[in-house]
Amino acid sequence: MTHFHTTLKAGAVALVAAAPLAVATPVVAQQYPDPGETLDWTIAFGPGGGNDIMARTIVEIINTYDLYPGDIALENRAGGSGAVGWGHLYGQSGSGYGISTTSGSFVTTPLQADTPWDPTDFTPVALLATDDLVLVVNGSSEIQNIDEFISYAQENPVTIAGTGTVNVDFIVPTLFAEAAGFEFEYVSFNSMADQTTALLSESVDAMVGNPGEILGLIDSGDLRALVYSGSSTPEALGDVPTMGDVGHDIGVSMPRGLILPPDAPEEAQQFWIETMQQVVETPEWAEYIATNTLTPTVLYGEEFREFLDRTQTGFGEVLRSVGAIQ
Amino acid sequence: MDIFSDLFMGLSIAITPINLVYLLIGAMVGMIVGVIPGFGPSAGLAILLPVTFGMDPIGAIMMLAAIYYGAMYGGTITSILINTPGESATVASTFDGFPLAKKGRAGPALVMQAVASFVGGTVGVILITILAPMFSQVSRSFGPPEYFLLACMGLLTLIVMIGSSWKLGVISALIGLALGTVGVDLETGQGRYTFGSAELIGGIYFIPIAIGLFGLGELFYAFWSGLHNTGSGSIVQYSKEQRFWPTAQDFISTKWTMVRGSVLGFVVGVIPGAGATIASLMAYSTERSLSKHPERFGKGEMAGLVAPETANNAASSGAMIPLLTLGIPGSASTAVLLAAFMLWGLRPGPLFMSQNPELAWGLIASMYLGNMVLLAISIFAIPLFVQIIKVPYRILGPAVVVICALGTFSVHASFIETYLMFAAGIVGFFMRRFGFSPAALVLALVLGPLAEEALRQTMTISRGSFAIFVQRPASLWIIGITIALLVFLPILGRIGSRAANTEKAGG
Numbered sequence: 001m002t003h004f005h006t007t008l009k010a011g012a013v014a015l016v017a018a019a020p021l022a023v024a025t026p027v028v029a030q031q032y033p034d035p036g037e038t039l040d041w042t043i044a045f046g047p048g049g050g051n052d053i054m055a056r057t058i059v060e061i062i063n064t065y066d067l068y069p070g071d072i073a074l075e076n077r078a079g080g081s082g083a084v085g086w087g088h089l090y091g092q093s094g095s096g097y098g099i100s101t102t103s104g105s106f107v108t109t110p111l112q113a114d115t116p117w118d119p120t121d122f123t124p125v126a127l128l129a130t131d132d133l134v135l136v137v138n139g140s141s142e143i144q145n146i147d148e149f150i151s152y153a154q155e156n157p158v159t160i161a162g163t164g165t166v167n168v169d170f171i172v173p174t175l176f177a178e179a180a181g182f183e184f185e186y187v188s189f190n191s192m193a194d195q196t197t198a199l200l201s202e203s204v205d206a207m208v209g210n211p212g213e214i215l216g217l218i219d220s221g222d223l224r225a226l227v228y229s230g231s232s233t234p235e236a237l238g239d240v241p242t243m244g245d246v247g248h249d250i251g252v253s254m255p256r257g258l259i260l261p262p263d264a265p266e267e268a269q270q271f272w273i274e275t276m277q278q279v280v281e282t283p284e285w286a287e288y289i290a291t292n293t294l295t296p297t298v299l300y301g302e303e304f305r306e307f308l309d310r311t312q313t314g315f316g317e318v319l320r321s322v323g324a325i326q
Numbered sequence: 327m328d329i330f331s332d333l334f335m336g337l338s339i340a341i342t343p344i345n346l347v348y349l350l351i352g353a354m355v356g357m358i359v360g361v362i363p364g365f366g367p368s369a370g371l372a373i374l375l376p377v378t379f380g381m382d383p384i385g386a387i388m389m390l391a392a393i394y395y396g397a398m399y400g401g402t403i404t405s406i407l408i409n410t411p412g413e414s415a416t417v418a419s420t421f422d423g424f425p426l427a428k429k430g431r432a433g434p435a436l437v438m439q440a441v442a443s444f445v446g447g448t449v450g451v452i453l454i455t456i457l458a459p460m461f462s463q464v465s466r467s468f469g470p471p472e473y474f475l476l477a478c479m480g481l482l483t484l485i486v487m488i489g490s491s492w493k494l495g496v497i498s499a500l501i502g503l504a505l506g507t508v509g510v511d512l513e514t515g516q517g518r519y520t521f522g523s524a525e526l527i528g529g530i531y532f533i534p535i536a537i538g539l540f541g542l543g544e545l546f547y548a549f550w551s552g553l554h555n556t557g558s559g560s561i562v563q564y565s566k567e568q569r570f571w572p573t574a575q576d577f578i579s580t581k582w583t584m585v586r587g588s589v590l591g592f593v594v595g596v597i598p599g600a601g602a603t604i605a606s607l608m609a610y611s612t613e614r615s616l617s618k619h620p621e622r623f624g625k626g627e628m629a630g631l632v633a634p635e636t637a638n639n640a641a642s643s644g645a646m647i648p649l650l651t652l653g654i655p656g657s658a659s660t661a662v663l664l665a666a667f668m669l670w671g672l673r674p675g676p677l678f679m680s681q682n683p684e685l686a687w688g689l690i691a692s693m694y695l696g697n698m699v700l701l702a703i704s705i706f707a708i709p710l711f712v713q714i715i716k717v718p719y720r721i722l723g724p725a726v727v728v729i730c731a732l733g734t735f736s737v738h739a740s741f742i743e744t745y746l747m748f749a750a751g752i753v754g755f756f757m758r759r760f761g762f763s764p765a766a767l768v769l770a771l772v773l774g775p776l777a778e779e780a781l782r783q784t785m786t787i788s789r790g791s792f793a794i795f796v797q798r799p800a801s802l803w804i805i806g807i808t809i810a811l812l813v814f815l816p817i818l819g820r821i822g823s824r825a826a827n828t829e830k831a832g833g
Contacts, residue, residue, distance in 0.1 A: 046369075046372050047372040047373060047375050047376055047662075049665070053665070053669065056376060056379070060379075076372075077739065078738060078739065079525060079738045079739055079740050080523070080525045080527060080528075080740075081527050081528070083525070084525075084739065084740075109527075112510060112515070112517065112527060113517070113520070113522055113523065113527055114522035114523075157789075159786065159787050164510075164512070164515070165510075165511075165512065165513065165514060165515030166510070166515040170515075185786050185787070185789075186786075187470075187783050187786050187787060188512045188513050188515075188783070189512070189783070190512065190779065191661075193598055193599065193648075193654045193655050193656070193661065194598070194599055196652075196654050197465070197466070197468055197469065197598050197599070197648075197654060198469045198470055198783070200466040200652070200654075201466055201467050201468055201469035201472070201800070202469070203469025203470055203471065203783075203784075203787055204469075204787060212668065213653070213664070213668075214653070214675075215673050215675065216652075216653040216673045216674050216675015216676065216677060216678060217652065217653060217675045217676065218675075219673065219675060219677055220675055220676035220677045222652075222675075222676055291668070291671055292668075319515065323514065323516075324514055324515030324516060325515065325516070
């Protein structure tokens with residue numbers, strides 16, 4: 001009882017002490033960032049996923065190189081394929097102290113559900129990398145390279161597995177097949193694990209997926225990589241050509257970037273652009289790109305917004321044409 | 327073939343003091359996340375994953391794996407005591423676990439579940455040690471046609487599950503199948519009954535439904551029957567004279583159940599995506615069909631608790647096979663373990679065990695130790711947990727409601743799922759009141775979407791031809807086993823009941 005009372009008193013003292021400071025804050029707030037403000041860093045997915053790893057890597061780099069003066073509170077706000085987390089950021093409209101990392105769902109979730117926000121509503125900081133896909137066949141397949149695959153697919157109907165339909169996994173092979181002139185049946189799975197099992201059991205002819213999760217199977221020869229959808233092939237994939245190399249560039253990627261709430265102050269946007277310019281130069285960042293087999297693609301500010309707009313329009317067109325969305 | 331030298335090398339790594347501390351932490355955290363309804367091992371793993379950044383990978387993976395299989399021990403405790411499954415793989419443990427507690431055998435039930443978990447977990451690790459390469463072939467022969475057949479096989483077990491009234495049982499299963507259609511259609515990408523809500527894109531998650539139907543449903547039923555008015559009325563019987571330890575009969579009557587449950591659980595666990603939940607449900611219905619006294623199931627039969635418990639622990643060991651030999655996670659929990667491997671810069675895949683023998687064998691060896699640690703923790707903790715049943719219902723009831731709500735909300739921080747849990751509680755009450763089968767609903771909800779998706783994938787692959795089911799060796803095997811079960815189980819059942827009748831007549 002006594003103890004509780006004392007705490008209350010101490011709290012009251014702190015309040016009184018804080019009062020004069022509060023008067024002074026507007027002057028300090030002119031400068032971004034205010035070290036007294038805690039940065040609310042939203043991760044729109046659960047721990048352990050791609051988005052989570054990226055956010056934690058960036059924060060670790062920021063802390064290692066002392067790039068942000070205040071405290072950073074990282075929080076996983078998972079749910080609704082990102083709708084919950086980015087909805088939380090959307091609710092911080094006008095603030096410079098909310099921040100989040102993006103991934104594929106940032107573009108696809110608003111196409112699928114009535115989210116109050118669109119990707120272009122947010123204040124863009126930077127596109128840092130893109131998630132691209134590798135097309136693989138079973139290691140026991142007679143198809144040795146992408147040319148053989150295309151000519152085989154032109155003669156025989158093929159099945160290609162991927163994760164989900166409102167997803168880059170469906171869009172990439174659709175655009176590539178259109179460019180290369182073959183037809184295929186898309187088989188949609190719930191996860192990378194499910195589609196890999198299907199390919200290993202020789203249920204499907206090929207699949208697309210992020211190389212990171214299947215590098216082990218490619219190394220062992222259980223899967224054979226044929227072509228990569230990004231602008232440059234990750235080192236771990238060796239001499240696998242890109243879709244551009246074989247003359248059928250499709251220019252679609254999943255954005256891994258950084259955003260602030262809608263209408264964030266300009267100095268906040270500027271601060272984060274400059275900070276990210278430093279982050280992408282660190283060896284830690286290079287290591288992150290390599291282990292996760294991402295394609296380093298950097299765009300800042302408005303250019304990132306345009307990229308998001310372009311990606312979403314492109315996805316919408318393909319998905320509407322097959323009737324996946326209205 | 328120097329399995330033993332590999333295993334001893336693994337043991338020598340696992341047994342260092344610091345690694346043992348990590349193992350102990352993991353086992354305890356696993357028990358705790360298992361006990362909290364809704365809050366399963368994948369959520370527990372995901373939260374602890376960031377803590378392991380910068381830790382030595384061997385200690386870290388030992389700890390994370392212990393959380394994973396430890397949750398199987400903890401999850402049953404609430405299944406038995408308050409009819410609320412701690413996590414999805416322990417739903418089947420409520421069927422006979424809770425009736426056992428109601429009969430005043432909570433102590434023996436808890437001890438037997440710990441023993442069954444230990445047996446299942448240990449048999450699972452032994453099978454990993456000896457047969458990992460062989461079972462990796464099983465993991466890689468499953469495609470959509472096989473998953474469809476497996477789901478059908480699981481749905482067939484509904485026949486055993488639906489209880490006394492088949493009409494009400496069928497209606498329960500149909501409700502489950504209907505709920506399973508919610509969510510984005512995997513093939514076309516169109517939303518089905520999502521009403522534009524982002525939270526329903528992924529469909530209706532089965533945990534809130536199971537917690538509501540079983541936990542809250544039972545609670546409302548007890549409330550309706552006026553238990554709160556009976557002064558010291560507690561939800562289950564308790565008296566000092568009752569034995570805490572299981573009888574010799576409990577062990578003798580379930581020894582073969584343990585063997586069957588372990589093997590079946592392990593094999594189902596090896597199949598990526600099938601997992602501990604399906605394994606435990608299948609083990610329960612198999613055991614019921616084989617039993618000489620199927621009528622005792624659901625009323626507090628020890629074998630009905632032991633079967634799902636050995637199966638879910640063996641399955642969680644089995645799920646390590648696709649993870650270690652192919653780099654394919656078979657469940658949400660092993661997906662977090664895979665993420666951990668990748669975070670530490672390892673490359674999971676067929677070469678993983680030969681490239682990282684210390685890590686792989688350290689992990690396997692630690693699973694032997696972990697199961698022993700968990701058995702010991704369980705035995706120590708059971709007297710504490712048994713105290714719960716002494717708490718009067720009027721105090722325990724509201725506490726259970728709060729725990730169920732918190733547990734459900736903590737999984738995805740979703741209000742919709744929390745509302746669903748309460749709605750399922752009300753539905754569960756009426757199902758209990760009028761003799762419907764919540765078990766059939768839950769099984770249909772788990773297997774329905776799996777069957778639908780697998781069938782549509784199969785039809786896309788075969789271009790509409792059903793011949794694909796008899797063209798693949800693995801499919802043929804499953805069809806063969808299913809037919810064998812359909813033919814032999816009734817015969818065995820008849821022989822069993824005849825034997826029982828003869829016994830009765832003789833005695």
